[in-house]
Amino acid sequence: MNPIHTSDRYERARRRARQLREFYTHLTVYIIVIFGLAILNLLVSPGDIWFIWPLFGWGIGVAAHAVHVYGPGKWLGADWEERTIRRLMEEEAQHVEHDTPKRS
Numbered sequence: 001m002n003p004i005h006t007s008d009r010y011e012r013a014r015r016r017a018r019q020l021r022e023f024y025t026h027l028t029v030y031i032i033v034i035f036g037l038a039i040l041n042l043l044v045s046p047g048d049i050w051f052i053w054p055l056f057g058w059g060i061g062v063a064a065h066a067v068h069v070y071g072p073g074k075w076l077g078a079d080w081e082e083r084t085i086r087r088l089m090e091e092e093a094q095h096v097e098h099d100t101p102k103r104s
Contacts, residue, residue, distance in 0.1 A: 008086070012079070023069045030062050 034055050041051040 015079070019069050023065055026065055027062055030058055034058070 037051040037054055041049060
């Protein structure tokens with residue numbers, strides 16, 4: 001296997017692993033903080049349920065992060081552009097190889 005392609009695959013896998021780690025860290029912090037706010041809210045002012053506002057507000061951010069990591073952002077994001085450039089360059093290289101006359 002070509003070491004360049006192996007290196008490229010490794011870099012893509014490393015970037016993907018970093019994205020997943022960052023998302024799971026974000027989700028974990030969100031759950032812990034919202035849980036803490038809910039307990040605080042129910043202990044201090046059980047008649048006024050206010051922890052739902054940060055739950056929804058921050059939840060929108062977590063959902064957007066999830067879409068970026070797992071959803072449509074993958075389709076036309078920077079990674080898509082990089083993959084497309086590589087594919088186009090490989091296709092061009094194949095055409096050049098086929099169009100080049102062979103010497104005997």
